[in-house]
Amino acid sequence: MELLLNYIRKYSSSLVSENDFEIIKSYFTFKKLRKKQYFLQEGQVCKHFAFILKGAMRQYYIDEKGTEHFVQLGIENWWMGDRESWAMLTPSRYTIDAWEDTEILTISHADVLKVSQQFPALMEMMRKMDEQNTIATQKRITSTISHTSQRRYTDFTLEYPDFIKRFPQxxxxxYIGITKDTLSRVRNKRS
Incomplete structure (x- = not known):
């Protein structure tokens, strides 16, 4: 729970007292996921978001050829969930599972609304998270449509150095929109 408190304090200028945090954490549920265990499956409505305490998760979809396409990766201090399904209450096109044995705190959509009305710090945190998510999405789109494979990989390693150690090639x-063979060539050139 300390990770969550630090996260809230990092992304909010409003003070969160220990008493406030006791109330805030009562809205969250602790869960453990085994490696490869689903948090959300394609076709389900995303009713909860997860804050990762320990471990790693991935969000992906599988195309008609059976190929997995990764749209989000997360490790400690990251949030995971399908934003579209969460906001629109529509079936998800994505699957989210644990890449490693993972410990998470989950919160429902209804509870996010309740707790954020009570505590301005959470509303501010969520606004900043949404801003950062939008910025990261714009950067990723720009990279995908205009940068070389080499540049995409270099940018990824600079932006997310911890992911290189946690996720395979x-x-x-x-995630960066290239084949594993292309990534192998890019990595060999760098060596």
Missing amino acids: HVIAS
Whole structure:
């Protein structure tokens, strides 16, 4: 729970007292996921968001050829969930599972609304998270449509150095929009 408190304090200028945090954490549920265990499956409505305490998760979809395409990766201090399904209450096109044995705190959509009305710090945190998510998405789109494979990989390693240690090449290649063979060539050139 200390990780969550630090996260809230990092992204909010409003003070969060220990008493406030006791109330805030009562809205969260602790869960453990085994490696490869689903948090959300394609076709389900995303009713909860997860804050990762320990471990790693991935969000992906599988195309008609059976190929996995990774759209989000997360490790400690990251949030995971399908934003579209969460906001619109529509079935998700994505699957989210644990890449490693993972410990998470989950919160429901209804509870996010309740707790954020009570505590301005959470509303500010969520606004900043949404801003950062939008910025990261814009950067990723720009990179995908205009940068070389080499540049995409270099940018990824600079932006997310911890991911290189936690996810295999084929996952990183899919995330940055290249094949694993191309990523192998890019990595060999760098060596």
